[in-house]
Amino acid sequence: MxxxxxxxxxxYEPENGDPESGVDPGTPFNELPGDWLCPxxxxxxxxxxxxxxxAKIPKGKDPLLIMVQGLTQGLWTICWKWILFSDPSNWSNLPGRTEIQGI
Ligand SMILES: [Zn+2]
Structure with a gap:
């Protein structure tokens, strides 16, 4: 599922897992670590x-959209890791945990 x-x-597709976060392919969603975050x-x-x-992203329908999404995801991953490793005290200030949740 x-x-x-x-x-x-x-x-999140269990057959793909989330190797970036150390989640092996084939890991069901409910067996993800409790501290797993949306990549x-x-x-x-x-x-x-x-x-x-x-409910998959319509791959191949709009190459530009896929590219933009991929780029956004890549940039975000880089920023997130940079913030996390440069100053862990910033972690709780990351957007997405509280601010975006209220929408
Ligand atoms: Zn997300």
Whole structure:
């Protein structure tokens, strides 16, 4: 079963896992570590909801959109890691955990 982030609409697909965060392919959503965060926006697991297997991002439909999404995700991942490793006290100030949750 896939799960989708309510914030950024990232789809967690168990067959792919999240190798960037050390999650092996084949890991069901409910076996993800409790501190796992959305690789795209950084929200925690509680903001994910079940998504049907057909709720995939329409790959191939709009190459520009896919490219922009990929770029955004890549930049965010870099920024997130940079902030985290340069000054851990910034971690709680990251957007996505509280601010975005209220929308
Ligand atoms: Zn997200």
């Amino acid at each position: 896939n799960y989708q982030c309510e914030i950024c609409h990232y789809i 795209r926006c950084g929200i925690d697991k509680s903001s994910f909801e079940m998504a049907g297997s057909d």
